[in-house]
């Protein structure tokens with residue numbers, strides 16, 4: 001059981017001067033895909049870092065499964081926008097690293113790395129070094145490194161933010177296929193409203209700083225009722241009236257926050 005729960009979480013920085021999060025209550029069910037959207041600086045990344053165990057609440061608790069998060073752990077894989085590959089290791093070695101740390105036998109490691117390399121479309125680049133790849137390719141390696149571990153919890157902070165538009169679509173479609181076939185508990189931070197609606201079961205909208213949960217939109221029930229899953233292409237889903245309706249609702253909600261910030 002790998003739910004994530006934020007229980008009355010407050011977070012301040014700078015000795016209490018910057019209040020980033022204000023009383024966050026948020027429950028992500030086991031195998032649920034939750035996206036968080038919100039204005040810049042509202043505390044999205046802070047939420048993810050709390051779940052990862054890189055930061056700790058000023059008050060309240062963050063739980064993964066039934067345990068309070070006290071440190072990072074192998075049950076949670078994190079993908080940031082800023083990929084952090086080891087420059088002296090090849091693509092295959094970078095992807096394989098976590099499997100080595102988990103003492104996965106060599107033959108299985110090879111098979112899983114080969115599958116992951118195929119998934120991200122980098123067959124033929126296994127022996128390349130990061131500096132020989134474009135930024136988008138490097139980010140795909142970073143994503144493969146997280147997927148290959150098959151963690152219970154995936155924490156993703158704008159993982160497709162730096163990709164070109166075409167690669168981004170391929171990765172989004174692939175993530176949907178993976179997420180439906182082999183569901184994991186996912187917390188996904190994004191600025192992209194369409195991306196959030198396309199990928200997530202529910203979308204949480206945050207207020208401007210100090211961040212609170214403003215509303216949570218249930219996408220899954222609409223997706224299932226309207227048969228989005230019968231369509232394999234993102235552009236076909238995005239054309240559906242039910243998709244446009246949800247997207248517009250979230251846009252408006254976010255706009256209220258942005259225009260409020262100008263006053």
Ligand SMILES: Nc1ncnc2c1ncn2[C@@H]1O[C@H](COP(=O)(O)OP(=O)(O)OP(=O)(O)O)[C@@H](O)[C@H]1O
Pocket residue numbers: 013014018019020038039040041042043044045046047209
């Ligand atoms: N280590 C830190 N020290 C001081 N302030 C911080 C720290 N980390 C975050 N903050 C502040 O907390 C607030 C929330 O930051 P956070 O990065 O979580 O926002 P965000 O919603 O992810 O922003 P963006 O969408 O622009 O990436 C911001 O005002 C930020 O400046």
